[in-house]
Amino acid sequence: MSASPFRSGFVALIGRPNVGKSTLLNSILGEKIVITSDKPQTTRNRIQGIHNLPDAQLIFIDTPGIHRAKSRLNKSMVDQALAAITEVDLILLLVEAQRPPGEQERELVGLLTGARVPVMLVMNKIDLVDKTAILDRIAAYRELYPFREIVPVCAERGEGVEMLVELVRAALPEGPVYFPDDIITDVPERFIAAEIIREKVFRLTRDEIPFSTAVEVDSFKEREDGSLISISATITVERDSQKGIIIGRQGTMLKRIGTEARRELERFLNSKVFLELFVRVRKDWSEDPKLLKDFGYL
Missing domain, CATH: 3.30.300.20 (K homology (KH) domain)
Incomplete structure (x- = not known):
């Protein structure tokens, strides 16, 4: 029996400010490399986190929250996030489970129209809503976009994160080892x-x-x-x-x-x-x- 092929690729984490992208990345890596706070726009740069598995290397790109920017600083942050969408093998769109899709979420989904790579929806903060509401949210988002997967998680508690990692691994193409397996970020x-x-x-x-x-x-x-x-x-x-x-x-x-x-x-x-x-x-x-x-x- 032949060994399963080695998979690798780049995965963009995108979403509105303060939906938990940095918390999710830290949870996946088991190490804090990205700062978090309850204030929006905490992340200002695209930061790569590297998750090594025996048969795969998952390279996550944490991006600034996408929002209607006014200052030069905020416009730069949004530009970095949008650029990441065009340079990856998979996109994870993070939303909050307690919020039905509103205008901002619909605008985000609109940005993904015509995306050439698979898109998964990650529904974060499921600890704040009951199961019935989660099912309603999933149904609402399925009407907006043909997501490859919709994965409910609680990034802060680590719930659903292991399943998400496995789905990401399966969605990535066969590829090389981009980074040594003993590092978790390329950030100095x-x-x-x-x-x-x-x-x-x-x-x-x-x-x-x-x-x-x-x-x-x-x-x-x-x-x-x-x-x-x-x-x-x-x-x-x-x-x-x-x-x-x-x-x-x-x-x-x-x-x-x-x-x-x-x-x-x-x-x-x-x-x-x-x-x-x-x-x-x-x-x-x-x-x-x-x-x-x-x-x-x-």
């Missing part, structure tokens, strides 16, 4: 360090700080014996008032951001970390093409 450690810091800003400052926050890692140095990694990073905001909030009274907020980021970095990097943070103001950077390019958003 410096990038992940910056994202972890940005996530802590989001989570700790809540609604006081808008999305006009960027983080750059200025230096990332590891001792030769691997016992310590020294990281220096700068948090950029658009106004002096935002800088004051991030620093906090007598530096308390910045210290909390640094402490929580350092702990997570130590878990991810499996090393002691010395983290130094700075805060600066770049007025209206999210509308400045040069700064957007410098921050990697263009």
Whole structure:
């Protein structure tokens, strides 16, 4: 009996902001490589996560949420998400189980019209609705598009994720091993360090700080014996008032951001970390093409 063919390919995760794309990717990989929060547009870049199986390599591309963009930053994010649709072997459209298909969902489905690759619908957050509602949602979406599969999941709890992975594997073509089997992302450690810091800003400052926050890692140095990694990073905001909030009274907020980021970095990097943070103001950077390019958003 011949062995089953090796399958591989690229899979785009698309959907509205805050539907759980990053949470799903982290759940599939069993490792946190993408930051999450309850705020929309948390993911700003296309990030590849690599899931290795004995007979397959699944390369997931987590994209920014597709929305009606106004700022240069948000338009860049949406452009990245739409570009991913044209460069993959399979598309996963994520929606929320508790929402019937509305105008935004119909617009998303419209973007897939004429897609040359299979599209699966992933219905996330099934823990928030009863089974009858889930069946109603499935029937409604089947009328909108000929999805290859409709898979109910709860990404946060991992429910249905194993089945989804198997369906994705079966849908991919025969192909080569694109990446070594001991890595889960092609994203540099410096990038992940910056994202972890940005996530802590989001989570700790809540609604006081808008999305006009960027983080750059200025230096990332590891001792030769691997016992310590020294990281220096700068948090950029658009106004002096935002800088004051991030620093906090007598530096308390910045210290909390640094402490929580350092702990997570130590878990991810499996090393002691010395983290130094700075805060600066770049007025209206999210509308400045040069700064957007410098921050990697263009």
